[in-house]
Each structure stands twice: as structure tokens, then as C-alpha cells.
Amino acid sequence: MEHTQTSMSNTGPQCVEIDMEVHKVVPPPPKSTFQKLKNRLKETLFPDDPLRQFKGQPLKKKWILGAQYIFPILQWGPNYNLKLLKSDIISGLTIASLAIPQGISYAKLANLPPIIGLYSSFVPPLVYAVLGSSRDLAVGPVSIASLILGSMLREEVSPAQEPLLFLQLAFTSTFFAGIFQASLGILRLGFIIDFLSKAILIGFMAGAAIIVSLQQLKSLLGIVHFTNQMGIVPVMSSVFHRTDEWSWQTILMGFCFLVLLLLARHVSLRKPKLFWVSAGAPLTSVILSTLLVFAFKAQNHGISIIGKLQEGLNPLSWNMLSFQRSHLGLVVRTGLITGIISLTEGIAVGRTFAAIRDYQVDGNKEMMAIGLMNIVGSCTSCYITTGAFSRSAVNHNAGAKTAVSNIVMAVTVMVTLLFLMPLFCYTPNVVLGAIIITAVVGLIDVPAAYLVWKIDRFDFFVLVSAFLGVIFISAQGGLAIAVGISIFKILLQITRPKTVMLGNIPGTDIYRNLHHYKEARRIPGFLILSIEAPVNFANTTYLNERISRWIEEYEVEEEVAKQSNLHYVILDMSAVSAIDTSGLSFIKDVKKAMEKRGLELVLVNPLGEVMEKLQRANKAHEFMAMDSLFLTVGEAVASLSFTVKGRTSSNNV
């Protein structure tokens, strides 16, 4: 016991003796709780400091900047010129030729009338062109959100038996999705979509692509009575229990066009300059197949066609939004999930192309733009829309310079809606199925999955969970499982933080992990541990047990090696970014336990917040290890080594 007492005051006078400067560990400059709360809120909600451009500007300039902030079109509009317009017209027409057949197809995927897909390719792009900050995003319906919207609503309402109610619910879900997306942006809670990690998205997209493709077996095989479910098991059983409904004419036509479309896709993938081959292929297929059906009257030979479509622009639909209690839960849930999914896709696409062309996309602002677009859409007969992966890539390759390409596309769709609708009457459904499959096949990204497997096995596990969850349970179920596993991993990292033993790299003051750097050496008499996580309620019990095991193992090894006895346990706190009251009790307990063993606990480099709380705990008469603090492990060892020698010799007496 007398060792402990003599060694308590080792930081003071001995520093002078050993002729070495020991740096004091000081608490950070004091701040009030209010200031801290303000800083914390700013970091949480405004990490990008969106108002910094307003600082120090005259009032008029502030107004202009404010208007430009809300309507990015005011930013680039004044500098718009003919050369840009030329590029935008070419890219706009290119994506229109994709958007028209895809719009019709995706609406069918969502169990909605085909015309809704065209409506949704007209109004939302116009809204986005005014509000959005991405220059490459091609806006419209997308496959996965369509699939989820359709399958979730179908759980409660049959689109065949109650088409009007189904349509109402689709618009209302879109309305809630928009409200939800805009709120995320306004409340600056955009980080919620970050929880859909890249690994999850790779697995989710691949699974969704397979589910979407399987659904197309209905039109590709010409089956009339098809399952309402989405899982791989019911769909396959439905396919093979209905072999009597297979129609060879449909299968032949579907196969030919599928090969044609996939070939076109292959060509464009090989030579990006030939992007127009795959971009134009769907419309070409639609025209070709329609002509074929018309010429051979194929609708009388087992090939199902779209049928008559209404002409004219989007009717207003705000009177179709239905907030009745009976389906309110369903539409809110559907809006939430499709809202998050489509937001994730839109933001990810926007960021990808912004990084390629080196401009900034403000995530929270984009959320408001996409949200508002869907709110307006839900009132003008549109269902959920966002920026689509495939079409945006085509838009970019076709040389789009600004959001004007979206306007060009919308105008083209408008012309179609006004004058060309009768032409689609004879379009066979089988071609729409082939178009969807060709579009979603690109979502299966095997090389990316392989890369994840090579780099991080746990992320790969998450990816596979998302994939299998989507295929065997449901799209939203797969997502929930994968996000749950990801969050569980984070919590496990906190609950079981790494503690590593440090050693000195000879000839330096550097201390590093003994198991990592083989040249690192232990210092006799010292056990130097580094905790690599915040210390809080979730891990104090573990850390306590782990540290006493470190000490016991060390003592056993020393006994074997007949080295000097252990005197000091140094905890390097450089990686402990935060601490709470449980963590403070832990340090107090460890200190007490050490003293009972005749050891002394030394803390090294507690960071700002930790130092502050240690000091506060000390002031509150909780006896903390405030008398043995050092700024670096090197200084601690140098300064305490003298005491070790003294103690060792007194032990031998």
C-alpha cells in the first residue's frame, strides 16, 4: 500500500529532476450549455452551413441570393444561350424517346393505367427544372418505386376490382411521399437516407431487378391469370401452374424484341459514344411491334395489346386525394417507403453526376425539390417520380447541359399526349415487358458486389441479406432487415470496442499497437492500453472486464519471463471521442481496482469533451484520476520511469 501513496505525487517535482518538459493537459476553454447545444445543433442539422454565402452581403444581394437559393433556375437562367439550348434539345429528345415507352411500362408495373406513366413524365420534369439543382437528372417514374407502390397498395385494394379507389390511393401515397421528402429537406434530416448504405443498395437493387423481371413473365409468356404476390416462390409457382395459358406467338415476339433490346444495350455499353442505340431502341421496338400487330391483326392471335388510351393533358387530381381513415395507414406507410426509396435514388444519381462534372448538389435542397415535385404531381394525375439512374446516364451521355433537357422532354411528352395517343392502341404488352427487363437488368451490378466481397465481408453479408430479403420476403422487408443489421453492427462496435496494447517503436517517442507493428516493444513496468471508441453505458462493463483480463495476462507473462513487476497502467484516451456518466464511473472503478492491486492508473490525452467531464466529475467530489494526466504516452513513460526504478528497488529490499 505504501507504494501507492508515495507514487501519487509524481507529476510535480520529478519533472524538474529528470530535465524533460512535461506538457500539461488542460480542459478546453469553457462554453455554456447553450453554446454547446447551439454548436451541436448546427453540426447536426447544418453541416454544410448553407447560409454562409449570405454573410456580409448587402440587403438587395441577399434577396437575389435567396431567390436563387430557392429557384436554381434563376442562377443559370440568365446565362443561358443558344449553344447550350442545342445540346439540351438533343439530349431532351433522346430521353423523351426512352421516357415514353418506359413511362407506359412502369405505370403498368405499378398496376396503374398506362396513361398515368405519361402524365408523370410531363408535369414533374417541369417542376424539377425550376427547383432542382442537378443538371443531369432526368426526372420521371422509376421501376423500383413503381413496383413497391403497386405491391403495397395491392395488399389492401385490388386494382382490377376497384380501379378508381386504387388510383386515388396511388395519388394520395404520392402526396404523402412528397410531403415526407420535402419535410426531410426542410427539417434538414437528410442524413436519414444515409442509412441505406451502398452495400444495401447494391443488394436491394439486384433483388428488385429480379423481382421486377419475374413480374414481366406474365406479359412475356402471355399468362392471363397471374399471382398478385411479388416473392420469387409464388411467381414461379404461378408461371408453372399456368403452362396452359402460355401463348407461343407472345413468347416468340417477346423473345425477339428482348434480344434486340439487350443487343442494343450491349452495343452502347461497349461504345459509350453509341448511347443513342440503346436510347432509341425502346421507342423503335414499340413502333415496330405496333406496326407488326396492326399489320397481322395479331391481337386476334393471342397477343394482348394496350388498347385505347385517352388523349389530352393531365387532368387535375387534387380532388382525388383521399384521407379517409380506412386506408390512411396504408397510404402513409406506402408514401413513407416509396418516398425514401425514390429520394435515395434521386439524390444518389444527382450526386454521382455532380461529382463527375464537378459541381455541388445540396442534398437538403434536392429533397425539397423532389418533394415539391411529387406534391404537385399528386395534384395533376402523376404518381411517384424521381431522378432515374438509367435515363440520367443517357441524358448525361447525350450531352445535357442544364435542366432545360427536362423541359424539352416534357414538351415532347406533351405533344405525344395531345396528338399521338391513338398510335399506342395496338402496342403489344409483351414489348413493354421486354423494355422493363432491359431497363432493370442494369441494376444488377455483379462487379460492385464482388468488390464489396473482396474488401469487407460484413458489408457483403448486409448486401446478401438485402438481396435475399427482397427476393423471398418483400422489397420493404429486405430493406428493413439490411438496415437493421447495419445499425446492429454499429451498436456492436460500440458495445465491444477494441482495446489494444501499445508498445514503443524503438528510437522514437511513438507508441503503436503491438500486434500490428512487430518492431514495437513493451516498456517493463508499464501496461499501455488504448481504447478505440467512446466510453459509455453500453460498454463500461465490457471494458472493465477486458482491462482486468489484460492486466492478469500481462502479469502471468511477466511471471514466466521473470521481468520486473507491473507498476503503471496507462490508458491512452486519444481515440475516446466521448464519455458519459457511466464512463466516468468506469474510470473511477478502474482506478480503485488498480489501487487495490498496488497499481496506478495514468490517463493520456483525454480529448476536449472527455477532459471537461473528468474535471467536472472531479469538482463534484468524485475522485477521478486527475492527478496523473499526461499529454502523450511518451511523456508519461519518460516521467514515470524514474518512479518505477525507485519502486522496483524498494520492492527488492
Added chain:
Amino acid sequence: MEHTQTSMSNTGPQCVEIDMEVHKVVPPPPKSTFQKLKNRLKETLFPDDPLRQFKGQPLKKKWILGAQYIFPILQWGPNYNLKLLKSDIISGLTIASLAIPQGISYAKLANLPPIIGLYSSFVPPLVYAVLGSSRDLAVGPVSIASLILGSMLREEVSPAQEPLLFLQLAFTSTFFAGIFQASLGILRLGFIIDFLSKAILIGFMAGAAIIVSLQQLKSLLGIVHFTNQMGIVPVMSSVFHRTDEWSWQTILMGFCFLVLLLLARHVSLRKPKLFWVSAGAPLTSVILSTLLVFAFKAQNHGISIIGKLQEGLNPLSWNMLSFQRSHLGLVVRTGLITGIISLTEGIAVGRTFAAIRDYQVDGNKEMMAIGLMNIVGSCTSCYITTGAFSRSAVNHNAGAKTAVSNIVMAVTVMVTLLFLMPLFCYTPNVVLGAIIITAVVGLIDVPAAYLVWKIDRFDFFVLVSAFLGVIFISAQGGLAIAVGISIFKILLQITRPKTVMLGNIPGTDIYRNLHHYKEARRIPGFLILSIEAPVNFANTTYLNERISRWIEEYEVEEEVAKQSNLHYVILDMSAVSAIDTSGLSFIKDVKKAMEKRGLELVLVNPLGEVMEKLQRANKAHEFMAMDSLFLTVGEAVASLSFTVKGRTSSNNV
């Protein structure tokens, strides 16, 4: 652009020129995925390495150690002697005098017949004496678990109308609680109870004490028609809507005994040596009040009494366990929540006294012991039991040396059950209410709450949430809210990790937070940032935005100060304990973004796992920042400074 290219190969030859040793950053020694998984599982499930004592022992010794591991009584039993027995008898009798009145009271709190409380003070202590490893734990029913059990079951079944069914459900819940507790121990998932942090427990206990005390107003005021609910609002409204039922005789008697009991408690708190005053007070009060009622026939004057109790030992009750579907959900839920709560109390009490008397309590083993105790209990007419805070403290103060004090207590209860039951017939309920209030009043720990307020405002917020949640919603609701807030805080710390700017402490190689250490100075041409959290999917977007803001702010400041231009951004990774694929993409993206601005990204001290993944990503042809790695910030700055000077002069040309 040419700067970037020339500065790419700076780590090699220049080190020689500047005559300084630069240490190489190496990846950790390779390990297979299986080895890593094994290590990770060991750290997660066996942090205390429970099998280490078996290592290198002969087979016979292993068997003995194994038996002692399962039955700790074999460990201390052989050395038991008369002196220890004397201490244990005194402490055993002391806690028996507490356990008998408390057992009856707590059973009433759980809406169970009073005799069940005595049964529960007989079998479980015997089981624990054989299996448990704590020497101070006094086992029996406890107030909070009793309250929760009673209130949860009462949501579906009325104890007054269906007393038999209610009893069956209580035993079945106890059975599930035991199964759940033992499974946590066997599966070594004990860390789940760590999520009930100390701050939560302080708030929860205080709230529960108030709820329990309010329930006693029924017997203290003599109200006959009392609410079935637990919240503060319905209870108070019930009290003041039934003023006609208040009975002055009951109130007078209750008041007198409450004052007596609280005085006794006060005396013992002031002088711990007089522990027997508060320990004996409840039994004295019961005897005194029973005599009073008997003498004055007070039961005819508005004072309600317990009534006739059955004599005899615990009847078997395994045939009363009911696994019918109609109430299965309820009993599983009740078992889960009461199981966790009572486990937390038992383990916390065990650890507290183990720390005081300096022996080890194995958490997972204790869970198995407590779980088995409840499984056996549920088959022998006992409801949920655990180690009680207050009684264990009395046990410790009364000098208990081993678990034999529990056996002595059980024997005393047995004698009571066999011969003394008729004596309790005239015990007034009002005294039981006073005993409960005196027992739970100690759970309100205002100084501890004040300490939390002083040290950590967020923890205090969690504490208050638990407190208010328990009072206004329900015990389980309050707990769920508080745990949810705690986990949300951890996730927020990960989502918004701290990044700090480092500066050099003059005259040293030490780099520390510029805002914390005022003497730290910037190095011209370098921006040194430290990330203080694992980099993963949840924070890469934030980090990206935050780092570009750091750079912009730095450049603006430098422009104002007309200092040299920025050339290098150094990321100190010492506190980045883990990284995932999103984190690796983040580093790649940052590096690319820097190159576009003409800056170079330098990484310092990536830890084992991070280094390994960086290398793997590099091998997979993902271009990472592997060419500019340094072991310390000091070495990076020293080695790159030459290049900075060269670049600055070439800039001026």
C-alpha cells in the same frame, strides 16, 4: 495540375535528403476471415475468457473446477466453519425479519395472495445459495418487478374476478422470465442489460418508487374502490374522487407507523452500526399493529386486515403453468420485461457488494443462477424474485459472510409458514402500505441525480425522460423511451462525428486540437484534420461536406491573412477505429476532390483494420491514397515541408 503530379512521389527519396527517419505504415499481420470471425465472436461473447482457469489442468482437476463453476457452493462449502456460521445466522435472522413483512407486502403490490410472497422468500433463496456467486445478495420478491408484473397482467385479466387465472399467468410469466434470464446467461448475451444505463436506472427507480408509493394511498387512506391504473393522473383523481371512503382510523394508524418506520430508517442511515433499527422496524410494526387490532377489535372500525392465511409449505405449481394461446403473448411480454428489470437489479446489487468486498461476480453465471431460481420458483408457487437492493444492504451490514445467510432466512420463513401463519390474520393492510413506502423511498436518489446533472446534461435528460415516462405512461413505457433516446444518442454520435483541426504545440512533435490547446499553432500550407469516429455509411456524406467546408474556411482565412497557399490536407486517422466500403469510397472521393483543387490528401496512422481494408481496396484496383501514408502527423509535416516550399516558389514564378 503539374503540382499534383510532381508531389505524388514524395515519400521516397526525399526522406533521405532531409535526414529524418520516416516510419513506414504497414498493414497488420494477415489473418484469415475465419480467424477474424473467431476473435470477434470471442470478444463479443467471452470477453472474460471464462475457460482460462481450465487451461493446462489435469482431467480430474478440470472436472472439479467444472463442478465448482456450476455450483459455487462447492467452492466455499468445504472451508465453511463455525465462525462464519455465527455471522450468517445473525444476518440471516435479520433479513428474515425484513423479508416476511416485505414478502407479504410485495405480493399484494403484484395483486397476488400475500402467502405467495412468503413462498417466494423460501424456495428461491435456497436455489440461489447453491448456484449463486454473490456472498451478499439477499434473494426474494422486490418492489419494482412486483409492481410491473401486477400491472402488466392486470391489463388483460382482473385479479379480483379471475384470481386463479391471474395466479396461473403470474407463475407462467415467472417461468418465462426465468427461461429468458437463463438464456441470456447461456448465450452470453448479458450485455443486453448494459443498455439500462445508470442514468436510466436512477430516473426509473425514482419514478417507480413514486408510482409504488401512490398505490399505497389505497391502504393508507382506507379507500375501497381504487383505480386499476398505475399512472399518477388516474391514481390522484381516484384518491380525490373517493374522499367519502377515507377512514380516519386507518389514516391515523398509517400515519403513526409511517413516521415510526421512517424514523427508524433515518437512524440507521445516520449510524450504519444501528442497521438493526431499520431492519427490525417492519416486523416490530407488524407485531405491534396486529396486537393493536386484536386488542381493540379495530377490524370492526374501518381498518382492513389481511385475513386468514393458509398454513404449510409451498405447494407444487408446475401444473398451473399455462401456455394457452389466448394469453401467451401477455405472459411472454411480462416475463421478458420483469425478467430484464429484475436481472438488472440483481446483477447491479451483486456487482456493487462484490466491488466493496473485492471478489468477482461473473455476470453471465449470475444470470443463469437467477434464471434457474425463477424457473424452479415458478414450479413451486413463487413469483418473480431477484437480489433486492435494500435487503442485500442490510444483509451486508449485518455481517453476512456467505450465501448461508440466505439459507438461514429461508429456514426462518419456513418456520413461519408452518407454524406462525395464524398470527398474521389480524395484521392491518395499512401497515403493509407503510412498510412498502419506507422500503421504496430509498430508491429516490436525489444526490445521484444531481451529480448526473452536474457532469452530463444529456444523461440527465435521459434520466428525466425515464422518470417522467414511468410516472405518466407506464414502467415499461418509460424504460423503452429512455433506452431509445440513449441508443439514438449513440447513433447520432456516429452520424455526426467530430472533426477537429490540429495544430503543432511549439517545440514538440505533438499535434493537438487547435480549439482545445491555445498554444497550438497552424503549419502554413497544411490543413491537419482529425476524424474522431469510425467512418461508415452513416457518416460519409456528412464527413465529405464537413471536410470541404474546413478547406473553404481555411482558404478564406488564409486569403485574409495573405499567408501561403494550402498544399496538403492531412487526415489523422488515429481515432478511426473501423471503416466500411462506404468509408473507403469516401476516402477515394475526397482524394479525387482534393486533386481537382490542386491539393494532396495525406493519411496518418490508419489503425490495423483500416489499414488492411485500404490495402485490399487498393489491390482491387480502387485507387486509394496509399502513396501518401505516414505514421505520425509530425513525420508527415516534416517530410512534406520541403515539397511545400518548392511548390510555393514555383507558384510565384
